[in-house]
Every structure is written in structure tokens, then in C-alpha cells.
Amino acid sequence: MSIGTIRVLIADDQMMVREGFSVLLNAMPDIEVVGEAVNGRQAVERVRELAPDVVLMDIRMPELNGIEATREIVAADTTAKVLVLTTFDLDEYVYQALRAGASGFLLKDASARQLADGVRVVAAGEALLAPSVTRRLITEFSKLSDPPRLMSTAHAAYGDLTDRETEVLVLIAQGLSNAEMAERLVVAESTIKTHVSRILVKLGLRDRTQAAVFAYEARLVTPK
Amino acid sequence: MSIGTIRVLIADDQMMVREGFSVLLNAMPDIEVVGEAVNGRQAVERVRELAPDVVLMDIRMPELNGIEATREIVAADTTAKVLVLTTFDLDEYVYQALRAGASGFLLKDASARQLADGVRVVAAGEALLAPSVTRRLITEFSKLSDPPRLMSTAHAAYGDLTDRETEVLVLIAQGLSNAEMAERLVVAESTIKTHVSRILVKLGLRDRTQAAVFAYEARLVTPK
């Protein structure tokens, strides 16, 4: 494996991004960009055609998003490893991507060195995560493995919101639209609307802005 | 990033292992083994003395095991990243190591290439996990829902807002509708709409909910 060059496929709907990564990676003697794709659907096809070692996968793409594309690529028994790239280290994306079978997750602001190393690492079969991602993963994980989980907190407090509703409330308090939340949680927008409505009724609020205010006042979310 | 060579400390009670890794890593032009330790206690000391970039840490060691040693090294605010190495990918070890603050976790049967890449990756600040480990971590973790985090965009300072606009922004962050604000400020609703629009444009936001979030994040308003 370490003999030949690492063959990479870049999947991103933005030309600038593809160009940048392409130049960057081709500058490495052991890495070669063998193809590009402008959406998830095309990425899946290209993987079949080109059998690359690594796929640099953007999440937000038309046709078929990076998560779904990753799922399909992994489902097919290709040897290709998927390294997901995104601008923001959104939790949901990370978990979804990794659960979809991605080998790694990096932020787009990674340096050339980090990117190249990342490609090599996943090509070698390891898993790679951005530090901020891992940190949250660990902290979250230790929360559920540690016994000090007394009841309440996410439950009885805020007017009997269900877990899912609380989850949605937090997203509202981050300024996401219904469509964005739907994409984030991978459900239909109508589902989100249902959750939002129930939240407003249960909390006795009028609109999502009041919900956001409530979330801050109730310390469900806190200023950075 | 890593302009100079990456300085590595090897902590393992077995001489053969230390030797092997040492030769292996020193063969890399950008990596230099600057010291060794035969137990956890010594590893902690050596880190203080040598300030290495990366510590290759075995788990089973006399005096102070790798987990505890990692905890101490991370507790001290050294810049050293800990890459834990072990023969078996035992769950307890993995979780404990990661919670102790390790940056990565690799199996000892990793190839020279994998090891070297691993060192480079953690030195660059990323986190590295063997794939089997990541998978378990994800599955374990995904059993529980989570409170995501997002906050994008570097906006211009809200100092660009006029007094009146700031006033309106505060009201938005109190959950008032345009009609209510109009009544409160004794102006027409259309006037409020104009203010709201300008606020959104100036701050690069999409809707009033994001404006409310912004107000809280910018401490323009603070939770009760």
C-alpha cells in the first residue's frame, strides 16, 4: 500500500474548493488526485469507475449529500475510505458521517500538511478526527459512561419537553431554520414543524424567536 | 505548523519495543526520538524535562500506568500530545485513555508507515483512533442524544448599528414581534420592519431568531 501513490477522489460542489485541494494534494509525491465529483450521486459513480483509495467528501452537496453518498460508498464493498470535510464542526454531521462509515472527519480550514497527513492516515486504514470533534466526542461519551447522571436536567424541567423536542429547541436557539434542522437531523421538514409547534405550545410561547430567548434564559444554551 | 522535526518521547517498559519504535521513527527525516521512559512516573518527568511534541505511551507499565501518566501529562499544561499504544484494543483502556486526555490510540501491530503518520497527525493537533476503536466509540455514543453546537460567521462588530437599531435588536432579543415593537416605540410597524431589515443586513444574519441569538452571544442582552 505504501508503495504506490494514494489515489484520491475529490467530491465538492464548489469548483474553488476542488481546485484548491487538487493542487494541494498533487503537490505531494505520494498522492494523486484521480478525479472529481460535483455532487454525491456523481461521487458514488466515480468511486465505482475509478476505485480511488480515498474520497475527500464534502457534506453539503446537491443531488445526494455527503452523508448519504458515504453510506452508499461504504455499502458497496469498495476499498475506498471516506474522509469527510466540512466548514463547521457540527456535531450532528460528525456523528452521522462516522455512523455512515466515514473513516475521518476534518475541517476545511485544515492546513495542507494536515490534509495530506489525513489522506495518508485514512488510506492506511486508520480513523481520523479533528481535535474539537474528538474532544466533544470524549466529553459526551464520558457523560454517559460515568455514573453521576442524576435524573432531571434534560427532562422534567422545561415544561415536559421530550428529548427530541429539547434537541430541536437547542437548534432553534442556534438560529437554524426548519429546513436546516430537518437536514441536520435527517428527518422531513414537516417533522421539524411538528416538534416546533409542540415546543411553542408546551412552553407557552408564540414564535421561534421567543423559543430561542427562552433557551438562553433557561440556560439550555449559554453564550459562548 | 511543524516546521522543525517532531520530537518524540517513547514510554514503554519493554526495551525491545522502545528500540524498535526508536529505530523506526528516527528513520523518518521529520521525526526525532528525543528520549525514552521505562514507566509512567519516568514518562511524566521526561516530558517536563524534554518537552517533546508527542509521547508514545504504552498502557501497561510499572510504577504508574499509561493512563495515569497521560492524565498527569495533560493536567500539567504541556504542549505534548499523547499517543497511546497497546497490544489489544480493550474497551476499558481506550475509553480511559481518551478520557485521560490522550490524542490518539493505536495498536502496536501498526506498520511503520502508520506509526509515523500517527505521530505526525497528533503532533499537528488532530486526534487519531484505530478504526475498530472509533466504531465502538460511535456506537456507544450514538445511543444518547446530544446538545449540538453551532455559531457561524464572523460578523462585523455590532457597533455599526445605530442607536435605534440597537434598541430594536434588544427588543427582538426579548421576543417581541414587529407590531409589539412598533407599539412600544410608538412608531409605525413599517418603520420597525426597516430597522429589522437593516439589522439583519448589517450583521449578516438571516432572520430575527438569529438576531436574538446574536444579541445573547454578543452579551448585548444577558440571561436574567
Place this chain on the structure above:
DNA sequence: GCTGAAATCAGCCACCTGGCCGATTTCTTC
């Protein structure tokens, strides 16, 4: 007195939002 910024107001319009109705599926609980 001219100028520019700020505050005020109006109308139009596409879109998102929230309310309301109903429906299915999966679980837990009894």
C-alpha cells in the same frame, strides 16, 4: 445653505412560519 446620515413611513411580494387536521410506526407499560 448644502450634504449626508438617521429615522420615519408605504406598498408589493415571495417565502417561511405556525396552527390545525389527520395518519403511521415503534416502544414501553400495564
Place this chain on the structure above:
DNA sequence: GAAGAAATCGGCCAGGTGGCTGATTTCAGC
């Protein structure tokens, strides 16, 4: 197995919201 809670999805619709254009008035600064 019945009953209920939770999560999912769809459709319809009135109304609020935000974008865009244009206009008036006041006032500070030159």
C-alpha cells in the same frame, strides 16, 4: 394484547416576516 407516548410525515392555509424600492423629515457637520 391493549393503551399510551413519542417520533415520524403529509397537506392546507392565514398571517408574519424579510427583501426591495422609493419617499419624507430632521439634524448634525462643513
